[in-house]
Amino acid sequence: MRKTASVTAVAVLAFMTVASGCNKKKESAPNLADGLNSYYAAHPVCLYPSEKKFPAQADTKNDADTAGYDALVQQGLLTRTTAEKTKMIVLSKQVNNYDLSDKGRGVWTADSQNPGYGNFCYGKRTVENITSMPPGGEPAVGATTTVNYTYTLGNVADWARAAIVQTAYPKVQAMLGAASNGTDTMVLTANGWQVQKPSGSGIVE
Numbered sequence: 001m002r003k004t005a006s007v008t009a010v011a012v013l014a015f016m017t018v019a020s021g022c023n024k025k026k027e028s029a030p031n032l033a034d035g036l037n038s039y040y041a042a043h044p045v046c047l048y049p050s051e052k053k054f055p056a057q058a059d060t061k062n063d064a065d066t067a068g069y070d071a072l073v074q075q076g077l078l079t080r081t082t083a084e085k086t087k088m089i090v091l092s093k094q095v096n097n098y099d100l101s102d103k104g105r106g107v108w109t110a111d112s113q114n115p116g117y118g119n120f121c122y123g124k125r126t127v128e129n130i131t132s133m134p135p136g137g138e139p140a141v142g143a144t145t146t147v148n149y150t151y152t153l154g155n156v157a158d159w160a161r162a163a164i165v166q167t168a169y170p171k172v173q174a175m176l177g178a179a180s181n182g183t184d185t186m187v188l189t190a191n192g193w194q195v196q197k198p199s200g201s202g203i204v205e
Contacts, residue, residue, distance in 0.1 A: 024191070024192035024193070025138050025139075025141075025188060025192065025193075026138045027133065027134060027135075027138070027139060027145060027188075027193075029130040029133065031192060031193050032130055032133060032145075032147050032149075032186060032193050033127040033130055033149070034192065034193070035186055035192060035193035035194050035195060036125070036127050036147070036149065036151075036182075036184060036186075036195060037125070037126060037127055038194070039184075039194065039195035040124050040125035040126075040151075040195075041124055043124075044109075044121035044122070044123060044124045044155075045121065045122060045123045045124065045125065045153060045175060046109065046119040046120060046121040046122070047119060047120040047121070047122060047160075047169060047172065048119050048120070051111045051114060051117040051118055051119055052117065052118065052119060053114075053116045053117045054078075054098065054099050054100050054116065054118075055097055055098060055099040056069070056097075056098045056099075057095050057096070057097055057098070058095060058096050058098065059093060059094075059095055060082065060093075060094040060095060060096055061093070061094070066096060067167075067168045068168045068169060069096065069098045070096075070168075071162070071164045071165045071167070071168035071169070072098075072104070072120070072159075072165070073098070074162075074164050075159040075162055075164070075165060076101055076103045076104070076159075077100070077101060077103060077104035077107065077108075077120065077159060078098045078099065078100060078101055078104055079098070079099050079100075079101045080096050080097070080098055081096070081097045082094060082095070082096055082097075083095055083096075083097055104120075107120060107121075107157065107159075108120060109121050120157075120159075121157075122153075122156060122157040122159070122160035122172065123153035123154065123155055123156040123157065123160065123175065123176070124153065124154050124155050125151045125152075125153065125154075125182065126151055126152055126153070126154040127149050127150075127151050128149070128150045128151055128152055128179050129149060129150045129179075130147060130148070130149045131148045131149055131150060131181075132147070132148035133145060133146075133147050133148070134146075139188055140188070141188050141189060141190055142187065142188065143187070143188045144185055144186065144187045144188075144196060145185070145186055145188075145193075146183065146184075146185050146186075147183070147184055147185075147186055148181070148182070148183050149181075149182050149183075149184075150179040150180065150181055150182070151179060151180055151182050152179050152180070153175055153176060156176060160172055160176065161176065184196075
């Protein structure tokens with residue numbers, strides 16, 4: 001009887017595994033959420049809307065230029081040195097030179113296609129709720145659907161939580177606040193639902 005029970009348990013487990021694999025193709029909220037979370041686990045939210053190049057330079061009299069950099073200096077991600085920049089013999093100005101610190105290089109996401117460029121990424125989307133999708137079903141591979149959802153950020157970097165950073169970068173403060181709304185087109189593959197982005201597009205936050 002024990003042997004029969006054991007064989008039965010294995011058979012049930014195998015059936016559940018196969019069923020689970022098939023269920024990945026259903027247009028259900030859990031399956032779509034899994035596809036979204038998998039995509040954004042590999043595509044974190046970053047500080048700059050496009051890749052930034054360092055070293056960088058900013059006029060010391062321009063608070064709009066220096067505030068963001070100085071916030072990252074305070075968090076140890078950048079280093080700052082002051083220099084004098086001369087445009088003409090009689091015209092010069094004080095500038096700050098900013099570059100990645102050792103700590104900054106450790107969390108910097110470099111752009112492999114553009115040496116010197118990259119971004120500081122600070123969190124990953126986590127789906128809270130699927131708010132809108134077409135009626136459920138099990139469509140064929142290659143089918144697409146548009147999904148509306150709410151999300152919060154997980155795995156948030158400590159430096160992004162600092163008040164000085166959130167003041168200098170209001171978008172960071174907003175992203176770490178209440179849940180945000182998102183919309184993505186998803187395509188059904190043999191491995192389940194995956195986010196479909198236009199060729200060459202990136203995650204811009």
